């Protein structure tokens with residue numbers, strides 16, 4: 001990009017829906033005398049990627065909030081719905097010409113189809129002489145930039161983390177974050193048309209719709225999705241709230257009955273909060289170090305690095321994006337894929353209380369506690385021997401924080417098919433997990449009210465005679481036998 005300011009620029013928003021500490025937004029504001037923002041919805045591609053109503057609603061409602069914030073600065077935000085990513089290059093080329101844009105800015109995205117789309121956009125705009133800048137913003141360090149000594153991407157988390165810390169343990173993330181765009185003069189808005197007709201008949205407009213083709217309208221009123229407040233200020237409030245609790249994160253993070261994790265994932269994924277803002281908050285608590293002073297902050301920073309690790313994997317190992325197991329030999333697992341078992345798992349009707357409580361939390365709130373994501377994923381892939389892709393897909397459809405990299409990473413970890421995955425012989429026992437992490441059954445009682453009256457010890461594994469008295473099913477499988485079977489199946493792959 002040239003050092004001389006461009007006359008008119010366009011900021012292409014994606015999952016980076018915030019005013020502050022937004023690299024591409026900042027670059028657009030500093031690099032262009034006049035500029036507008038655009039968001040392109042691609043519901044056919046979103047659907048093919050598995051995005052569900054909840055994550056799409058979070059995106060659209062957050063976009064509405066961002067439009068208000070940009071409007072207060074006299075900066076227009078356009079919206080257009082196209083069918084799929086394949087339609088984007090031609091549309092952006094037309095938009096650039098009709099709006100007389102000199103430069104396009106966006107923050108980079110790393111899944112394979114997103115990268116292909118972005119290369120095609122760059123090529124299309126090159127033809128009309130418009131430069132494109134993709135900024136590194138979604139991660140703390142650009143994916144592809146951290147490698148082993150032999151130049152390959154890391155496949156194991158711990159050495160990845162070591163290399164990351166060696167490069168970053170200098171307090172750099174503690175520096176001030178990027179400011180929001182500057183306010184434009186009142187006539188700036190008038191320099192941009194109200195709407196534009198595109199050749200594809202998909203008009204560029206300034207109104208953000210409640211939903212897009214094929215998706216439902218979100219529950220929860222104007223500023224919420226399933227009870228979660230949306231937008232940058234909601235994300236910032238969540239971050240501030242968690243900052244007051246971070247010192248105790250390591251103590252309580254595994255207990256789902258207590259809201260002790262940050263619950264920032266929906267905001268991080270649509271970009272209402274930046275990953276640097278999160279790291280800065282925790283580093284401030286931790287004396288500027290990635291590991292050290294505060295056990296709570298160090299432990300939370302470790303989780304941010306898991307997120308980072310999975311994003312980096314996409315760039316080094318694009319086959320992850322092709323619906324394949326990371327370990328090729330695990331493609332031979334003879335999954336049983338029993339349809340009715342899968343449906344009972346989805347509905348929270350397996351007869352294993354902690355699994356059912358977790359699945360009902362997901363279905364009702366669009367979010368699930370991390371410990372329980374591991375428990376239900378292990379249960380589905382090992383005890384029910386169901387292909388991890390079915391669980392991955394169901395999570396994508398339900399989660400407000402659905403993120404391809406973290407979700408795929410989590411599922412392949414639990415199924416022992418991924419990088420640095422759980423060893424195949426380590427299968428979570430849902431009853432022991434329940435006794436350990438929900439000792440008095442408080443979480444189970446919240447989501448499985450049928451079991452409320454059971455004692456704190458019976459609630460984890462209800463006694464046989466209960467099933468004739470309440471409307472709750474007996475266990476779907478014997479966890480000891482099914483565990484043994486799964487281990488044999490995986491062990492046989494080696495022979």
Ligand SMILES: Cc1cc2nc3c(=O)[nH]c(=O)nc-3n(C[C@H](O)[C@H](O)[C@H](O)COP(=O)(O)OP(=O)(O)OC[C@H]3O[C@@H](n4cnc5c(N)ncnc54)[C@H](O)[C@@H]3O)c2cc1C
Pocket residue numbers: 253261262263264265266268269303304306307308310368369370371373374377395399401402403404406407408409410411414
């Ligand atoms: C099967 C499975 C599926 C998952 N699917 C997703 C998903 O679609 N989207 C998603 O954001 N996370 C996913 N995770 C990771 C993790 O469960 C969630 O990020 C976490 O529960 C979000 O809650 P929190 O914000 O309170 O997390 P905190 O414990 O407060 O952690 C802070 C942040 O660190 C990141 N993080 C924490 N744990 C992980 C992890 N194991 N992997 C990657 N990033 C992590 C998240 O961005 C999170 O918001 C999945 C994990 C598993 C086991």
